[in-house]
Structures are given as C-alpha cells and as structure tokens.
Amino acid sequence: MRLLPLRQAVAGTLAAVLLAGCGASVASDTGSTSSPASSSATTTLATSDGTTVEDVLDDDVEVETGDTAYDAADATAIRLTGSTADSNSDAVTVADGTVTISAAGTYVLTGELTGQVVVDSAGDGVVRLVLDDATITSGTTAAIDVVDAQSVVVVLADGSTNAVADAETYADTSEDAPTGALYSTADLTIGGTGSLTVTGNSNNGIVGKDGLVITGGTIDVTAVDDGILGKDYLVLADGTVTVDAVGDTVKSDNTEDAGSGFVLIEGGALTVTSQDDGIKGVQVLISGGTVDVAGSNEALEGSLVVIDDGDVELHSADDGVNAASSDDSASTDGQPGGEMAADGSLALYVNGGTLEVWASGDGLDSNGNATITGGEITVYGPTTEGNGALDVNGTFDVSGGTLVATGSAGMMVGPSTDSAQGWIAAALGTTAAAGSEVVVTDADGAEVAAYTIAKDFASVVLSSADLTSGEAYTVTVDGTATTVTAGEAPAGGHGGPMGG
Numbered sequence: 001m002r003l004l005p006l007r008q009a010v011a012g013t014l015a016a017v018l019l020a021g022c023g024a025s026v027a028s029d030t031g032s033t034s035s036p037a038s039s040s041a042t043t044t045l046a047t048s049d050g051t052t053v054e055d056v057l058d059d060d061v062e063v064e065t066g067d068t069a070y071d072a073a074d075a076t077a078i079r080l081t082g083s084t085a086d087s088n089s090d091a092v093t094v095a096d097g098t099v100t101i102s103a104a105g106t107y108v109l110t111g112e113l114t115g116q117v118v119v120d121s122a123g124d125g126v127v128r129l130v131l132d133d134a135t136i137t138s139g140t141t142a143a144i145d146v147v148d149a150q151s152v153v154v155v156l157a158d159g160s161t162n163a164v165a166d167a168e169t170y171a172d173t174s175e176d177a178p179t180g181a182l183y184s185t186a187d188l189t190i191g192g193t194g195s196l197t198v199t200g201n202s203n204n205g206i207v208g209k210d211g212l213v214i215t216g217g218t219i220d221v222t223a224v225d226d227g228i229l230g231k232d233y234l235v236l237a238d239g240t241v242t243v244d245a246v247g248d249t250v251k252s253d254n255t256e257d258a259g260s261g262f263v264l265i266e267g268g269a270l271t272v273t274s275q276d277d278g279i280k281g282v283q284v285l286i287s288g289g290t291v292d293v294a295g296s297n298e299a300l301e302g303s304l305v306v307i308d309d310g311d312v313e314l315h316s317a318d319d320g321v322n323a324a325s326s327d328d329s330a331s332t333d334g335q336p337g338g339e340m341a342a343d344g345s346l347a348l349y350v351n352g353g354t355l356e357v358w359a360s361g362d363g364l365d366s367n368g369n370a371t372i373t374g375g376e377i378t379v380y381g382p383t384t385e386g387n388g389a390l391d392v393n394g395t396f397d398v399s400g401g402t403l404v405a406t407g408s409a410g411m412m413v414g415p416s417t418d419s420a421q422g423w424i425a426a427a428l429g430t431t432a433a434a435g436s437e438v439v440v441t442d443a444d445g446a447e448v449a450a451y452t453i454a455k456d457f458a459s460v461v462l463s464s465a466d467l468t469s470g471e472a473y474t475v476t477v478d479g480t481a482t483t484v485t486a487g488e489a490p491a492g493g494h495g496g497p498m499g500g
Helices: 008-016 053-057
Strands: 076-082 084-086 092-095 098-101 105-114 116-120 126-137 144-148 151-156 161-165 180-184 187-192 195-200 204-208 211-214 218-223 228-230 233-236 240-245 250-252 262-265 269-274 283-295 300-302 304-316 321-323 347-350 354-359 364-366 369-372 376-380 390-392 396-398 402-407 413-416 423-432 437-442 447-452 457-463 472-477 480-485 494-496
Touching: 053 283, 053 304, 076 126, 084 092, 105 116, 116 126, 126 144, 151 195, 161 180, 180 195, 187 204, 195 204, 204 211, 204 218, 211 228, 228 233, 233 250, 250 262, 283 300, 300 304, 304 321, 321 347, 347 364, 364 369, 390 413, 396 413, 413 423, 413 457, 423 472, 423 480
Parallel strands: 076 105, 098 116, 105 126, 116 144, 126 151, 126 161, 144 180, 151 187, 161 195, 180 204, 187 211, 195 218, 204 228, 211 233, 218 240, 228 250, 233 262, 240 269, 262 283, 269 283, 283 304, 300 321, 304 347, 304 354, 321 364, 347 369, 354 376, 364 390, 369 396, 376 402, 413 494
Antiparallel strands: 076 084, 092 098, 402 457, 423 457, 437 447, 437 472, 472 480
C-alpha cells in the first residue's frame, strides 16, 4: 500500500493560515426522508443511537424537497426592467421597485431589477420562481425575500445565468427583517441546471429559516458573514456549490428542536472557504458527493459526525473534524485524548469513503467517542505541540478501513488498546520533513505499508487490516528505524481509552 497526498501544492498555503452511496435519499414534495437526531439545546444534547447516515436519519425531522419541474405553458412571465417590472398576472404587483408575488404558482423572471422580489403568499401551494437570466440587486434590503408561503422552489433555468445581491445596509433592521441576499421563512428548495451568483453584502448569502435543500445548479455564494444557512436542516443532494464567507460557510443552526439542525450531504460538489467554520451543524452527515473545505478555522463540526461515503478533503487552522457540543461552555477542545471525561452524547463515525485532513490543530477530534469501520483516512496533523493528529476523549475503536495519521508527538493518541483492528503508533526521535517516506515492515522484514507524508511530522499512527495486535513492526523514516508493538501506545504518547 502506498498513499500519496491529493494536493501537495495546497499544503504550504493552508498550513500558514456528497450522498449517493449509503444514505437515504432526499424526500420529494410529499416528503420521504428523515434526518439526523442529535439536537442540542444550549446546554443539552438529544442524541441518536444511529451509527450510519441512514440510521441517524430515521430519528430526525423529515426533509421536504420541492419539485423543480414545471410546465412553461402554465407559468406567469415577469419581465424585470430596471426599477420596475411587467406582468399580466393579478398575483403580481409592482410598486417602488418591489415586485410582490401573492399566490402559489410558477413565475418566470427575466431581465434586470434594481429593487426586490417579495413572496407573500398566505394560501396553500408552492411558489416556484424560475430565474431565467435574471439579475436582482437591492439597495435597501434582501434581493429575494420570502415573507410567507407554504414552500418555495427556486429553479435555475437551463442555460441561464442569474445573480442576486443585497444592500450593504438594510433599511429595516428589526428582529423580523431578512438577513440574507436570498431569504426565506418557508421551506426552500434550489435546483435546476442554470447558474446563480449570490452576494451577501450586509450579512449572509442564502438563508432558509425552515428547511433548505439544494438539488442542482451551479451556485456561487460570497458573504460578509455566513454563506448558506438552513435552520431545521441544510441538504445538498446535487449541484456544484462554491461558498466563500467571512463567517461559517455552510451551517444548520436549530439547536433547540430534537432531530433538527443538521447538515446532510448526499451528492454534488461542495467547495468552501471560510475565516470561521466550514461545515457546521448539530449533526454533520456525509454519504456521497465531493466536499472540499479549502480553508477554515475548524473545517467540520457537529455533536454527531457521520461519514459513510464521498470524497472529503478538509483544511483547517484549528481542528479538521471536531465532534463537540454546541454549548461552548461545555467544550473540552484542546485536551489530549483520555485526560478529560468523555461526553457520551458526542460521537464521530467514519464508515467509508475517502477523508483527507490537513489541520494545524487536532486532525480528528472527538470530545466523546470515535469509531472507524471503513474508508481511507489520511490525517496531516499539527507540527507544533499542544494538539495532535488524533484526539479522542472516549473510546476510539477501529474495526476496518485504513487510517494514516501523522503530526507532532507531544499529544499523540492511538486507538483503544482493545480496538478490533490492529494499529501501531510510533513517536520519532526527530521531526521528519514533508516528502519523507514512511516504510513499515514486519518481524521478518517484509514490507507491510509504505507511504509519503506531505507535511512535517514527528509521529505516525497507522491502522489497517495488514497489522496484527501484539506483533512487532519496524517504522523506518529517512533511514531511522523505530520498533513498535501493534496495539501499544508509545512512551510519552496517549493511547485511547479501553473500549467497552
């Protein structure tokens, strides 16, 4: 086995500073999918007993996904013309640059508007906004504001290029005022095959105050605060989504209602860059797609984190993956594994896919338990003491997959001593330079594994099906050999707590 880094070129820059396979599918208009369970109030977490994405979803609120299909013959045309608009529908009114839609139905918007589109539909039924080469820019508030509706679907028409941008300062700053360029108080679905550029000049980019589902399109969001927010849930089923935000990039923030507040990635491609956290929710669930957190403070954070499948790459100035309470006062971040009491409501599960972590803080950090049953996991951890490539306060069991974790040696943590799969942990005498090769051989001198590390490191933790607990192995780096016994923590390191 020889493991190579996916993006060596990115390492130097970031050091300085999803669900097709195993999960349940997203529901249709009538709903069919549940979602993760582990809601946390400010001081209390409601946990799920699920260990896979599908199991966790069974405990949670139902995801409602709107239908992006429509009959153009039945649609109402709205032509945007500067500071006004034209439409022959009684459900569309225009006044002082504001286009108001007051009934369910399908509306096709084309042209440019310096103003705002408001959806205020008190009756039943879906309001479907088809953006077909539409640009909406507001100088006073949100560009699209859903005040009232049963549900709203934003369709990006085939081949269309669309953009929405809000004001830098809102005229209305009351508690009920919108807080994003595209803002909805109702369940919101965004899909189609066109493109959408969202610019959050005042606060956030896209905000769903109920559920938010993305089923397609090419969506590019920039925001001076958070990028994309869903309250009860935020689901990426398909599409290509890029977010660059000063605050959190992708987040679900309902920490009060059980079974809510989760981020679910089941397909598509997500690329985010954040000066704060990358992907954050009470639960973060990934079962497919491609996830690239190109820059963040903490890349992926939730009280329950489950990865079943997908291609995930995380870059962080602090922790790469952090299973931690949403109650900041209860946080035990930064403590080496086993030295703080584990919180049983917090957990990390990796069951498949590929996970590559580049972290200046802890690589994989759980203030509760951590379990790896499959997947290819590579952790390039911190180069300074005080953090480690692995940090687990509770049981750390590995029963499948391949784990390669390197970093500094001072806070070194290995899997639990009774972990089902064999593992070795070696503290090197000196720090090896990025690009050094690690070769692991058994007692007979046969090569068991070899891989190249793309970041400076002073420790190596490896778990794979090729290692047998109790057997002796030699870890050779730059010609220097270190002999270790599988299943034993090195002197000066921290072995994970006993399982069970």
